[in-house]
């Protein structure tokens with residue numbers, strides 16, 4: 001089964017072609033970076049039941065698109081999961097930090113009021129702050145930290161509060177990324193691509209089907225067979241799918 005827990009279908013040069021290539025059975029968490037992109041992206045994924053579209057507002061756009069939070073509030077009831085959301089502590093975004101923090105708090109509060117949501121979370125250079133915010137909103141839902149790049153202490157904090165981790169081929173290529181994956185709880189690791197932003201070895205954007213490489217990469221790292229890893233990831237994906245369906249029934 002294809003599992004890609006974080007990709008940007010709407011940002012490929014030809015989104016319809018990528019969407020048309022996806023087949024059941026799959027679990028694809030198609031994230032968005034602005035609430036205004038949600039309806040169109042939802043339509044893109046609506047042909048395949050395993051494709052779920054996240055309602056997101058990326059931290060890099062926190063200042064520029066702050067006005068779209070009202071739209072996010074009005075759409076949250078229809079959204080099975082939230083993402084891409086989070087915080088980004090990169091130096092070039094320092095001046096937007098107060099906006100980012102205000103927005104992320106509002107989003108976690110919104111998720112709580114909505115009864116909890118699966119959340120696909122960006123935490124680059126902000127892992128400790130992200131976990132501290134998640135601690136403050138324990139009923140916001142199930143956090144999946146995408147492309148986690150914090151240190152081991154931050155990883156332990158994230159594990160402690162029940163975070164899941166989505167890991168992609170690009171992360172598995174770096175020694176540091178592999179070191180983090182070695183320490184992650186195996187039952188809470190799922191594949192992702194972060195396509196089209198993340199690239200393959202040849203510098204081409206990863207396609208959601210490249211997420212299939214993750215099972216083999218992780219199996220080697222953990223000293224397990226690909227079958228054992230694939231089986232565990234399928235169970236994890238099914239747990240995430242169940243949580244999203246519960247939202248639909250609420």
Ligand code: MN
Pocket residue numbers: 006008031084194197
């Ligand atoms: Mn992303």
